[in-house]
Amino acid sequence: MIHLAVLGSGRGSxxxxxxxAIIAGELEAKVSVVISDKxxxxxLEKAQSYGIPAIAVPRxxxxxxxxxxxxxxxLLQNYTIDYIVLAGYMRILTSYFIxxxxxxxxxxxxxxxxAFKGLHAQKQALEYGVKVSGATVHLVNEEVDxxxxxxxxxxxxxxxxxEESLSQRIxxxxxxxxxxVLQKISEGSLKIPMEVxx
Ligand code: GAR
Numbered sequence: 001m002i003h004l005a006v007l008g009s010g011r012g013s014x015x016x017x018x019x020x021a022i023i024a025g026e027l028e029a030k031v032s033v034v035i036s037d038k039x040x041x042x043x044l045e046k047a048q049s050y051g052i053p054a055i056a057v058p059r060x061x062x063x064x065x066x067x068x069x070x071x072x073x074x075l076l077q078n079y080t081i082d083y084i085v086l087a088g089y090m091r092i093l094t095s096y097f098i099x100x101x102x103x104x105x106x107x108x109x110x111x112x113x114x115a116f117k118g119l120h121a122q123k124q125a126l127e128y129g130v131k132v133s134g135a136t137v138h139l140v141n142e143e144v145d146x147x148x149x150x151x152x153x154x155x156x157x158x159x160x161x162x163e164e165s166l167s168q169r170i171x172x173x174x175x176x177x178x179x180x181v182l183q184k185i186s187e188g189s190l191k192i193p194m195e196v197x198x
Pocket of ligand 1 (some may be wrong): 008009010011012013014015087088089090108109110118119120171174
């Protein structure tokens with residue numbers, strides 16, 4: 001059983017897929033807390049509906065990125081946490097935060113990394129003309145979308161696709177991929193090396 005903290009900025013559908021997998025007995029994990037940088041993010045309401053502590057830490061309340069992250073780190077210390085799961089957290093973490101949790105932060109990204117890093121990955125894929133895209137779960141390091149890949153799923157890209165239709169197709173596989181990768185970590189079939197905190 002692994003304990004997770006989920007960070008998200010928006011709708012929270014990946015969080016909900018993880019929580020549903022836990023309830024279905026497909027993922028041996030517990031979400032200890034959900035934190036959002038947005039006061040009114042739907043992910044917070046979703047967490048509350050499952051009885052999970054949900055905390056807003058709005059970026060605007062802090063002068064610097066590091067002050068904002070320090071508050072999140074302080075909050076996380078109140079919970080049992082093995083991994084931090086970025087589920088649509090649309091803020092780039094500083095090296096300060098990443099060094100607090102070396103090899104313990106996972107992110108999901110809507111492309112087959114290392115292709116199409118950064119924002120609007122689905123739009124980038126359409127503009128490039130790729131015929132296959134997908135989703136990636138990876139460890140977070142100090143390079144944006146650059147950490148070790150833990151799992152991927154692919155989807156076809158059709159000539160008729162719009163950003164919206166491709167995003168929906170990728171999102172459907174994201175919802176399978178994140179719980180699957182987390183379960184592999186939980187059962188020990190996917191080993192992540194422990195790194196000493198910097
Ligand atoms: C997901 O598509 C996720 O891959 C993407 O944001 C969406 C969040 O949806 N993340 C990124 O683009 C990170 N760079 P959700 O809030 O419904 O899980």
